[in-house]
Amino acid sequence: MTSIRKLIRGQARDIGFPIRRLLPDAEVRRIGPFVFFDHMGPAVFEAGTQAGDVRPHPHIGLATVTYLFSGAMMHRDSLGNVQRIVPGDINWMTAGRGIVHSERMPEDIREQQIAVQGLQMWVALPERDEEIAPNFQHYAAEQLPRAMFPGVQLHVLAGQAFGQNSPVVCHSPTLYVAAWLEAGASLEISSETANYPERGLYVVSGSVTVNEQVVDAGTLIVLEERNSVSVTANVSAVLMLLGGAALESSPRLWWNFVSSSKERIEAAKLAWASQDKNVFPPVPGESERIPLPDRQ
Template identity: 55%
Template structure:
């Protein structure tokens, strides 16, 4: 039986910098609670000005998960949070009933010409938590468990796997791990969650003998068990329990009820969301 259920190629978009969008796609709207995946950069930004900054915008019904490989970003939100995001850390922003945030390139990153690269993912909140109070959590890289095993290394970002447990808050069974393999290395894939996917950011690997190349997202079968690399490769493994019902996406909003999406659009257009203190730029509602 095949180890790979579906192969997904990225769709490139320019949002002020290049992103490769991998979820959602036709035929695969979610993997566990993950309903959105963007690979950002690597992007370089002009030394002066705000080109490439993501102006303040709203979310509901989800939690954003930001993980950088290079550079840094500055997060600000309507709760008053100001947090620099650096490589290896996890930023978890719980939108719940509504939050507004911006993501800007720090001045020192611009001045030094440092590339910014990383992944942003959205977790759909369980139906019971969709309208929870918004919150923000930051987990420095040093707080996230790591494993070195032969020619394989793993940083466990969310969940329990590989004999490790991440401190990152979860609302449902969730798995998110960053891994690296040296040439000749292998990694046994955890069977701790019902749905799993693998995104390869560098190199080439095989999953139970089936080849996966850089830039490809593959949704794994329940039987998929072993990751192997002939040369250096790295990527992420993610998934979790199946969602507790369908989810609908509209712009930056996620909900199990389409009426809630319509209300969020109306609220943003009417200026009813709390905004980020000290910022006056915002992304208008797309028509």
């Protein structure tokens, strides 16, 4: 029996920041609670410009998760948080009933022409938690546990895996692990992750072999539920393992809004369009905003 359900190459886009969008896919809308997945960059941005900046925009019903491989980003939100994100850190922003944030390129990164590369994920909240108070948690790289095996280094970002337990607080069973493999090294993803039946493996760089099938960089491997799988690096490779328990309901996605309720999304659209500060407070220090799109 194959361990691969589907291979997703995603779509290359330029949103002021070159990205590859892996989720949602036409056939695979989510993997566990992960409902959105962008691979950002690598990209270098010109000094003295706003290229690559993401102006203030709103969210409801989800948590955004940022993880960088190189460069840095500056996070600001309507709760008053200002946080520089560097490689290895986890920024976990829970939108709940509503939050606004921006992500901008630090000036030193522009001036030194440092490439910015990372992953932006959205984790849908369980229906019972969609309207909780917004929250922001930052976990520095050294707070997140690591594991080592022959030729393999692992950074356990969320959940329990490979004998490690991440301190990141999640609202449903969530698995998120970064892995670096030397050429010829293998990583066993076993059925021990019983709490995370839905899993995907993204090849950030390099090339791997899974069940005698070669998979190159930029590909999201959607694994069959609960199957064990062995992954071998053909050359040095960077991988991301993600997944979790299936969501109890099927959330709707419209622009930056996630909710089990169509009416709730319509209300969020109206609140942002009308600049209702009771629903979406401004981000301190920011004067710009991304307008509501005419359509998704």
